[in-house]
Amino acid sequence: AQSVTQPDIHITVSEGASLELRCNYSYGATPYLFWYVQSPGQGLQLLLKYFSGDTLVQGIKGFEAEFKRSQSSFNLRKPSVHWSDAAEYFCAVGDGGTYKYIFGTGTRLKVLA
Amino acid sequence: GAVVSQHPSWVICKSGTSVKIECRSLDFQATTMFWYRQFPKQSLMLMATSNEGSKATYEQGVEKDKFLINHASLTLSTLTVTSAHPEDSSFYICSAGWGTHSNQPQHFGDGTRLSIL
Numbered sequence: 001a002q003s004v005t006q007p008d009i010h011i012t013v014s015e016g017a018s019l020e021l022r023c024n025y026s027y028g029a030t031p032y033l034f035w036y037v038q039s040p041g042q043g044l045q046l047l048l049k050y051f052s053g054d055t056l057v058q059g060i061k062g063f064e065a066e067f068k069r070s071q072s073s074f075n076l077r078k079p080s081v082h083w084s085d086a087a088e089y090f091c092a093v094g095d096g097g098t099y100k101y102i103f104g105t106g107t108r109l110k111v112l113a
Numbered sequence: 114g115a116v117v118s119q120h121p122s123w124v125i126c127k128s129g130t131s132v133k134i135e136c137r138s139l140d141f142q143a144t145t146m147f148w149y150r151q152f153p154k155q156s157l158m159l160m161a162t163s164n165e166g167s168k169a170t171y172e173q174g175v176e177k178d179k180f181l182i183n184h185a186s187l188t189l190s191t192l193t194v195t196s197a198h199p200e201d202s203s204f205y206i207c208s209a210g211w212g213t214h215s216n217q218p219q220h221f222g223d224g225t226r227l228s229i230l
Contacts, residue, residue, distance in 0.1 A: 043221035
């Protein structure tokens, strides 16, 4: 069965530091992968997506993610974090046969001034 | 582009009443809409998938008679929580997409916080 694991429940970084959020997936075929961000009390905003092609994907707000098939990973990165990046981040894999997503449990990012 | 509007953003009501939540795609036609429920500090739980003009497909364990979903047009889906009770209090989020396959991203509304007294 498909699954998504985000090993880190909480991450704290200092403003200006680099960031990497981990995501591992289990899926039989080539996955459709997504990263979303959720600010408190709000819905989810799409940061970036991977369907095929270049394994390094650029997204909005300076984020990027790299798809590594050998490691079944799709980690999200940002070279320099801003205080406004504090939020909950969700990795999701699309169920290719349907339109459903399988979400990870999320990583809550705290940014220290 | 791809804006999804959800209304209301917050609702408080008495136990036993029914509450309707609207989800609208403002600048695209949503072939498929999804309804999720999110408990505090947890991930999203898919409740149901709805396609315009057809009955919603509910996930296992979701009560169809409790959570009524209507997808009457390509821009509007509604979730009605019938005879709501305190245990139905939660954050409900809709999403919409113009495809029928996961190679099209879902676009999310801002959610509705439902509090049942």
